[in-house]
Amino acid sequence: VSWKGAPEISAKGWSFKPRGRMQFDAANVSRPAGIADNGLGFSNEIRRAYLGVQGTMSGGFGYRVDIDFAPSSPEFQEAYIDYTRGRTTITVGQHNGFQSLEELTSDLNTSFMERAAFTDAFGFERRLGISAQYRGKTLLLQGGVFTDNIADLSDDANNSYGFDGRIVFAPKMGGTQFHAGASAHYRDTGSMSAGTRYRQRPQVHTTDVRFLATPSLPVTAETNYGLELAAISGPFYAVAETHWMNVSVAGAADPTFFGGYIEGGWLLTGESRGYKDGAFDRIKPANPVTDGGIGAVALSLRYDHLDLNDAGIVGGRQQGYLASLIWKPTDYVLFALNGGRLIYDDAAIAGTGGDRDYGATIVGLRSQIDF
Amino acid sequence: VSWKGAPEISAKGWSFKPRGRMQFDAANVSRPAGIADNGLGFSNEIRRAYLGVQGTMSGGFGYRVDIDFAPSSPEFQEAYIDYTRGRTTITVGQHNGFQSLEELTSDLNTSFMERAAFTDAFGFERRLGISAQYRGKTLLLQGGVFTDNIADLSDDANNSYGFDGRIVFAPKMGGTQFHAGASAHYRDTGSMSAGTRYRQRPQVHTTDVRFLATPSLPVTAETNYGLELAAISGPFYAVAETHWMNVSVAGAADPTFFGGYIEGGWLLTGESRGYKDGAFDRIKPANPVTDGGIGAVALSLRYDHLDLNDAGIVGGRQQGYLASLIWKPTDYVLFALNGGRLIYDDAAIAGTGGDRDYGATIVGLRSQIDF
């Protein structure tokens, strides 16, 4: 028995650990002039409530399942069986399609309460499929073929499929952890009965208002590419990503949407931001409150950009100037305070006099525990 | 590892325990003359099926989440993070708003299969919020601010909030445990789009028929007060509560509804009813079947009163004469047999010839296990 939030029970080749997380969010989104939606202003929710298990079995097999009970009906997150031999892992089931550094970093360990705007806007999600990854000393190779997420597959007429690949080069030089990655993705929507909207909330999830949204498009395929750069040096880190999403629209020109962000951060209490297997990992306080310390404090600043205007489609443009303060009294407890100003052009919701160019100020607060 | 139904694994400051309970109920509700509803007569159901976890982390943090799978979609019960220092506990998340002794006593440990009629009729439920409690030697202070329950918060336009406070004085004198409590509550419903009905089932939950119900009221605020008195002396106990609910109705007079009960009980096998932190606790058989004993047997009698008539609102009046026989072969297994006669005035459902003053006889049976 070892403790990782919850106890992990293990014996030669076998292991079992319960999993869980709770995130309670409260936030305020300012009301641009002329927009009356009651979802603006103060709102609060349970952001995530996962229960699940993970384990390994002798012979190299493992599994993990996380179910999120926060939505009105439970949703599968990770739900897979894997097999590991040496540096290679084969995974069958629902898991992430290697979309981006930000998407692959657990929401427990992101620097902001919500991920970069492009990740939701471009519809990143876990899907059922089979993938392989090779974890070298500095090289990470990931590739897979996927159909759709478990909930959407309950429709047996769903014939979508896609391919996803990612390569990461992550050398450690002179105490600095570097990360350079690139990913490419193709998805055929199969039968395209239902249209697709690309849209995003204003960097907090307690509201359902989306200032940014394309109309529903008859999408036949998506082709997207991402670039990732990051460095962690002592208590400082910097990270930037860009992502292009080309959308094949039936009977119309194909727009390319674009998103990205650039961010810098400082752990005031001296720790380094965690990094593992091509993604950011958990911050572990050097002096947790358990030992009479004050835990870890991190300050991050981000410029976030999302452009859903192209080829005659007007989904709007969002620029976010964001700051995040995180306090971790212990490894498994986190409080976050986020603030920022979002600037919109061609927003999907009209303000006073039909104005679609305005700004919104957000403040968010999160209480989190995980095991 | 210690056993509390399920094993609790613990190590200096850390602990983890799976949680669960199942209650299978069958019941019969007699059919007042002229009422044809098929929900009357025999009915059965899984009353509650909780799965969850609780744990503590070194540094004073803890958590608990219980999910009830008995409803057609799962519902959060307790879902919170807490922090304890000495006699004070701060709780963030979904938990009870200190409503009454009966409501705060776990359904595992109530003396009847269903709680006093006023608790459901007045809409007591767990809500998302932050609270503090101080547990003194004989004094318990509890107070918090809450928004709404997790399911209702999925609507981001939900702007309800409220304040709840309770004080309990519970001295132990000459072997007798006394309990005197008072609670006060205020709730602003925020946007009052949907109306509120105050109503109650006939003391068994397998039926969905409510003989007692107000019309849907445009409620803007609720102010309520409760008083609690109890004593446990050897195998005997007595308890009484009263609760007043003042409802602010938009554009109409504000009614005050009233509920309460008085109850006495005897543990025929000699144990004392459990009591802890301002609520009744688990009965632990002195001679469980494990040791060849017969377990614990408890007999309780209750008069229950609920009056939903006031200020021109006619919701009806119910008087319940109730008896409960409980058998606990071990600490974590319980069988209950309930019976009673309910007398209605101004019931919401009309019987023969429009008659709204009638009675119903109920019998209920529960099989319960928890861990």
Added chain:
Amino acid sequence: VSWKGAPEISAKGWSFKPRGRMQFDAANVSRPAGIADNGLGFSNEIRRAYLGVQGTMSGGFGYRVDIDFAPSSPEFQEAYIDYTRGRTTITVGQHNGFQSLEELTSDLNTSFMERAAFTDAFGFERRLGISAQYRGKTLLLQGGVFTDNIADLSDDANNSYGFDGRIVFAPKMGGTQFHAGASAHYRDTGSMSAGTRYRQRPQVHTTDVRFLATPSLPVTAETNYGLELAAISGPFYAVAETHWMNVSVAGAADPTFFGGYIEGGWLLTGESRGYKDGAFDRIKPANPVTDGGIGAVALSLRYDHLDLNDAGIVGGRQQGYLASLIWKPTDYVLFALNGGRLIYDDAAIAGTGGDRDYGATIVGLRSQIDF
């Protein structure tokens, strides 16, 4: 702590074990000429995703609950409390009604990805009830009274009930395990507001197309009988079942539907198919991959028959010629490859020119882990 996929924690009379299983299926169903349904061809899904717990408590009590999260809203599988004394067990809660050898064998241990066609077609399911079973050395007696499944009981007007009994004689003679069983069942549908359709998928579950289906019938009662025969000798086994379902239809003649199968199998790697308490049990590889072996490989052939034509009702007839190859690298990991040809007469879906006599070829693949 002992390992059964997941760790089982136990101490004199007490035990607790987390439970789970995941089955990922992909399949192809050929398209009979003239049938355009998009659910044919390739489809994939998470077939089952159970999480649950089981335990025992000192004094002879036990419990088990499994919740399947694969459907769009979670469904209870086993959910019961039991009490065992010597060879007799009393069970209260939701459990199987002793329907047939095939139905009572866990889906983890069936020889094919889907059970014999009659089991779903005749609506076998777990229901809330109380039952007793006596496990003798060679004799197994099972009987119970049941109402309905938990989900359907959420309607308090549900007044259905039924009786189920089964007897199994299972001597072991000269190293060969024999099994002879018979079961009888009666069910009153209570209020028969909603009609009942008897129907079945084409031996894979990823599609929702049913070539076989009766119209919706106003059923008042069901009376059914089954016979079971099986033998396990070294690496070989054989099994056959027949089942008759007599349906009482309001205001019409009462049809009797019939289903059955005959099957033989061979464990190429020499193990014997598991058998326990009147049902097939887990195959345990003699040389698991853990020890450098190749695991267990089983080949099974089955002829499956289902006839839903009788007394003027035309539900169609299906004959299945099926093969299954199973590979178990370890006790708790399984991969299955199924293939077969289904021959339909009087199918419910018309092909080219109204043709209702055609065939379909199926291929299925399953990846499974359980604990």
